[in-house]
């Protein structure tokens with residue numbers, strides 16, 4: 419299987435090149451040339467397969483011959499060493515918990531898979547690869563944790579000083595080894611600008627191989643399709659049509675779900691739930707795609723004004739709006755509605771949601787109004803303690819801190835402070 423650039427169908431690369439480049443030289447996103455359905459028997463017998471077997475079969479065609487089958491098996495076994503529980507909340511509604519990984523964010527799976535792939539591709543290479551990434555919170559921790567100790571890979575994470583939560587800061591500044599945290603005097607946008615500039619800087623690229631670790635990278639994007647297959651395996655015996663609702667920011671996660679459908683997974687519909695950053699809901703109403711400056715909300719991992727993976731979703735439906743709208747809807751919700759939902763779900767069921775999960779629940783409820791007999795699954799993308807201040811303010815108490823978070827809180831923060839692009843360049847040039 420090859421990948422091509424969405425800006426130029428003539429530009430083809432292998433999975434390995436797509437992972438190492440991150441984005442095509444023409445700035446296009448990489449996209450699979452074709453997606454072959456898995457055999458019908460795979461879905462008929464999915465209950466008898468382990469999560470690792472499911473992941474291996476689903477990933478095989480994308481990886482092609484760039485990773486030997488035994489190695490791919492080893493990778494999925496190592497990365498999937500935690501659970502993905504499907505918890506029933508109401509009749510016909512369940513929550514798929516994606517926060518049982520090492521940093522309690524759903525990004526753990528993609529970050530780990532990418533780290534293992536890049537580690538494998540760097541074996542025997544004399545030249546190190548540097549993963550350069552800007553984070554507004556959760557990405558940094560998941561990437562730091564996934565890449566910790568991977569040989570041949572240096573990780574440099576930029577984050578805005580004072581603008582990430584205490585837990586998030588600890589997760590990305592206390593690990594050491596091949597992980598360096600650059601604490602930037604500025605905003606997340608400043609961090610992102612600096613990273614973009616570094617990627618285009620020939621002087622830096624002359625002596626450093628740089629790649630990115632956001633959901634644009636196919637090795638971070640595609641493994642997210644596992645979640646949908648794992649949930650299908652658990653919900654299949656209910657015998658109803660399944661609807662997935664995904665709290666969406668850059669739309670990588672939901673786009674991977676649609677890839678699972680392309681692989682042959684029966685799913686009736688996908689709902690992308692957003693906060694007030696409503697570029698996609700607006701597009702679905704008007705067919706006008708109008709990027710905006712991102713607004714700050716309480717579900718801040720979804721504060722995105724120009725979702726990078728939406729173009730991949732359009733391509734999965736051959737840019738046909740009718741096909742798209744038969745399979746995909748998108749709704750936007752305010753912070754006020756999100757908080758009210760966190761409260762009412764806690765009061766009714768004793769279930770603690772983070773603000774992102776609550777947005778997903780709202781999206782699902784809205785779609786199910788028209789399909790009361792569907793079975794709805796919404797994705798809970800982070801543990802509530804990752805967004806402690808909002809959860810505490812909304813529910814009026816501090817939830818228990820799980821052991822993997824407690825452990826990181828005792829670590830010692832170590833960062834390098836930078837303020838300008840020249841500081842970043844100096845760091846990348848001398849280390």
Ligand SMILES: *Cc1c(COP(=O)(O)O)cnc(C)c1O
Nearest residue numbers: 666667668669670671719799800
């Ligand atoms: C990144 C993130 C999202 C958004 O995921 P996309 O794939 O960018 O749509 C949602 N919730 C949480 C907690 C996240 O960290």
